[in-house]
Amino acid sequence: MSWIAETMFGFDTETTSVDVETARIVQIAQVMADARNRTTTQDVQLINAGVDIPEGASAIHGITTERMRAEGLDPKKVLEHYADELSSAMAGGTPIVGMNLAYDFTLFDRELRRHGLRTLDARLGRAIGPVVDVYVLDKLCDPWRPTKNSGGRKLGAMAKHYGVRLDNAHDAGADALASCRIAWQMVTWGSKPVEFFLQFPHVQNSKKQTSDQAARDLHRNYQRLTEIDLVQLHQAQIKAKRKQDAELRDHFAKQGKPCDADGLWPMRPYKPAAVKA
Template sequence: MGWHRELLTGFDLETTGTDPREARIVTAAVIEVRDGEPLGRREWLADPGVPIPPDAVAVHGISDARAAAEGRPADQVADAVADVLTGYWQTGVPVVAYNAAFDLSLLSAELRRYGLPSLRDRLGGREPAPVIDPYTIDRTVDRYRRGKRNLEAVCAEYGISLDAAHDATADALAAARLACAIAGRHPKVAALGPAELHRRQIEWYAAWAADFQSFLRGKGDASAVVDGTWPLREPAGEPV
């Protein structure tokens, strides 16, 4: 039947910024999806403990005042999200995240920031897996397609409705549906088991990063470095 017809878990974060080492969680969503249809969801609003920059507010609409008044402490949200995700991994359910290296690395940084057990700690030392990242898969199976590769653009390419972009729940559902649509269009992706697909994405992301780094250096940026680690970049050094 294929993994895309089975239970999947869509995951998304909306945050204070674009650097996963420094940005904080503002909202989070985890949504169960089977054959593209939502079954249940969990949502969180955090008080990130730092001012939310105006450009981030413009993206997701969560103000400092609302986060302070309605949000849970950031450490509690990070802990709860990590527990939910690791619960799915422990039962073999894939977690789907668009540009997973951002969301999972940011969550990992938050756990470290608050002295909480890492994702690996919660999984008894094993890697968080399987992860399915429509961004990485689409960029590989349709490498030469022109245009943007953000969630809205790729949803449009595959006919996935995304009415509230940058709402964590809407984005998590769209990511899961997009994974199903990509598998439907590309039978070779659908035929891979989740564990093998996870392994392939590690290779695909590393290959893309190496190519992009070469491109940047060829354009004159001799010091350009593109991290090819997927899906989780563990934070280094002291928490920021």
């Protein structure tokens, strides 16, 4: 089972918006999960971001401005705590596991800078990693699975696909734990027989190849997760995200629509003028 047999560090944030340069973190979570996927420690904290939470954001994660101001902790103290935890985990080789982590890591980096705190790469003395992003891996392993009418590759839909229980979606702690469980399932699927993959409709109805060949290809993609180490996996995701975003840009370009997918993973580089106080 390679790297999956060790401890995983689940990480997730809930925020005020989707703009990583201006959004604020209002809830943050770390979940330490062992090889059997049991929660060993769970640390979820509410942050007083100092700005109002838009109604649209509150409708998603359920955290209102009133609750944040009443229960939220000092952002500088909370951010420092999590920066220490994240950097210590990565320095020890523990993978940071999450969903679409290019968003969370970029936002977290900007929040650290906003509050005058050392960034993760400064604490590590190198680029951040190892990182396991189930959003990138799911598309890497199963790129042709139809997602139009199934919730896409959102965490809830992905949890359902991998048979993972997700209670209280959009709570940072619940989402972080679900990401760890999905990662565990992905690697477990790499040990399944080829026949296991014949159950999926997009394998049975493949228009590009026979169902048997589609099942073999899918099996091989998941099997690779059991064969490579975390350094190799991290590099594979960098390459995969670059390719995935290039394909996404091409897709939208054919429709005459803009697309800001930049292929940068696991964090977008910092541009000094972009961070707003």
